[in-house]
């Protein structure tokens with residue numbers, strides 16, 4: 001059915017939620033049909049007639065009243081039992097002392113992803129191995145955000161000063177899309193998530209590649225760009241492994257050229273778009289916390305040449 005919706009669950013947690021959603025939907029539909037049928041019946045059966053005769057007047061029927069009171073109670077109780085069961089399946093709490101496999105930090109307006117075991121750091125595109133339940137610790141660097149990748153399970157708020165935990169798991173390889181689901185300021189709509197689930201071997205290859213420290217270019221435009229990157233204030237906000245740039249106000253750029261998108265899904269990651277973004281980020285994400293540097297075209301070209309070496 002629809003991809004990236006509550007109808008295409010791709011993990012046990014998402015499946016539990018979908019089953020509850022469908023079950024409650026059926027109960028609601030049954031109640032609606034019952035009520036609508038009774039109303040329709042009453043409208044037709046007791047409609048105004050030419051002879052003006054009144055139907056028999058009834059004042060209270062304790063058997064009927066008891067039936068619908070108990071019926072409603074039972075319905076709510078059954079839904080409650082299913083809901084509690086789903087909460088257990090979709091929201092299992094970590095065992096005490098269990099370390100997260102992934103730490104996700106929500107920022108205005110992008111997602112930082114840290115892999116504590118391998119020390120990989122990336123942004124917006126989160127790779128996971130297929131079929132493994134991973135414990136995620138979710139934090140916020142500024143305001144309340146909300147993690148939501150519908151295919152992979154529950155929504156979870158990212159609250160400043162209060163880490164939350166959830167499980168992430170994908171049954172099949174693929175790219176699962178999600179987005180911030182709690183209004184968090186100007187660029188909330190461009191705070192997209194891509195979860196890329198890969199077979200273990202591919203995941204390990206990706207991890208190894210992310211751990212490589214890109215060589216510092218020594219000649220040509222890329223070298224000039226690398227110098228510019230240090231001289232301009234890029235280093236105050238970004239990290240590039242193996243260089244003095246070690247800040248995390250903006251996404252880690254160590255492997256920016258190996259990502260699919262830029263600025264949390266706003267642009268496809270191509271050399272041309274990299275140039276457009278650094279020329280004027282405010283044109284693409286007004287309000288984003290990266291200033292417009294009024295770079296001249298030569299500077300843009302050099303910076304892009306440098307950023308393209310960061311595979």
Ligand SMILES: [Cu+2]
Pocket residue numbers: 145146180181182183184185188189191
């Ligand atoms: Cu948001």
